[in-house]
Amino acid sequence: MICTETFVYIHEPKTGGTFISTVLDKIHQLKISQYGFPGKIIPLQFCKSKYGKFKHYSKTLKHVTCTCIPKNHKHKIILASIRNPLDLYVSEYHFGWWKNKRYWSCYQELPGFNPLKDYFPEISFEEYVRLFNPCKQSIKTLSEKEVRFGIGPFTKRFASYYCQDPEILLNKLNQSYTTGIHYQDVVTDIQRNLFDIRFITTDNLNCQLYNFLINQGYEKADIEFILDLDKIRPKKSKQRKEAWQDYYNPDLKSFVLEQEAVLFDLFPQFSGW
Structure with missing residues (x-):
C-alpha cells in the first residue's frame, strides 16, 4: 500500500504492482526503495517531496485491502491495477x-x-x-x-x-x-x-498510470519517463x-x-x- 497526498495505491498481487510502486517511489524521491535496496525491506518508508507526504508500506502491509486504509487517508481516491x-x-x-x-x-x-x-x-x-x-x-x-x-x-x-x-x-x-x-x-x-477506485490495467499500464497521475496534478516533466519504461518485475519473477x-x-x-x-x-x- 502507498499513501500520497491525493490518492492511495492498493497493491493486489501479480497486477503490475512492482512497476507502479517503483515509479511512485521515484517520482516522490524516496531514497531507499525496497525494490532497489537488496537485502532490506523496511515496513514503512516515508518522505516528502513537492507533491507532499509519501508513505510506502511494505512487508505485511504490502498487499492489503481497501478496508485496511488508515482513517486519515480513507477520503482519498484509490488507485488499483488489475489483470486479465x-x-x-x-x-x-x-x-x-x-x-x-x-x-x-x-x-x-x-x-x-x-x-x-x-x-x-x-x-x-x-x-x-x-x-x-x-x-x-x-x-x-x-x-x-x-x-x-x-x-x-x-x-x-x-x-x-x-x-x-x-x-x-x-x-x-x-x-x-x-x-x-x-x-x-x-x-x-x-x-x-x-470503494471509489480508479482501475488501470496491466495490458496498458504505462499509459494509464501516466494519465492517472496527470489528472492528479503531477507535472508532465516529472512523469513522462513512465511512457517509455520497460516492465519491472519482482526479484523472484522470471520472464x-x-x-x-x-x-x-x-x-x-x-x-x-x-x-x-x-x-x-x-x-x-x-x-x-
Whole structure:
C-alpha cells in the first residue's frame, strides 16, 4: 500500500504492482526503495517531496485491502491495477507461491488434490487451474432456466480487496454453492459495494498510470519517463517465453471464462480474446 497526498495505491498481487510502486517511489524521491535496496525491506518508508507526504508500506502491509486504509487517508481516491484473469492464472502458476509446503495441508480438503498428490506440486497448468476451482457454484441466469456461471478464486479476491463490506458479500457468494442466486445480483452487488477506485490495467499500464497521475496534478516533466519504461518485475519473477494465450485450449479457456465470469462482466475488455 502507498499513501500520497491525493490518492492511495492498493497493491493486489501479480497486477503490475512492482512497476507502479517503483515509479511512485521515484517520482516522490524516496531514497531507499525496497525494490532497489537488496537485502532490506523496511515496513514503512516515508518522505516528502513537492507533491507532499509519501508513505510506502511494505512487508505485511504490502498487499492489503481497501478496508485496511488508515482513517486519515480513507477520503482519498484509490488507485488499483488489475489483470486479465486468463493472464493472471498463468502468472500465479509460474510465480509458484502455492508450491510452498506450508499450504499443502489446506490442499487436502480440495476434491481434486488426491489424484495429484503423488507428483504435486509438479502439476500441469490445466491441473493447477482446475485444482483451485474445485466447485462450480450455482449462479443462475436472469431467465433462471439454467445454471451458467461459477465464482473463481480471483473474483473472490477482487471482492475482498476492493469492496467496502467484503465479508458480507463473500458470504453471499459462498451461499451460492448450495442455494443458487441470480447472476446479475452478484455483479450488481459488487459494483454497488466498491470503494471509489480508479482501475488501470496491466495490458496498458504505462499509459494509464501516466494519465492517472496527470489528472492528479503531477507535472508532465516529472512523469513522462513512465511512457517509455520497460516492465519491472519482482526479484523472484522470471520472464516466460510463451504468451499466456498459449496455455489455453478451448475447453480450459471456457472453464475460466465461466468461473471468473463476474470479473469479465465488470471488465468486458478482458473477454475479447
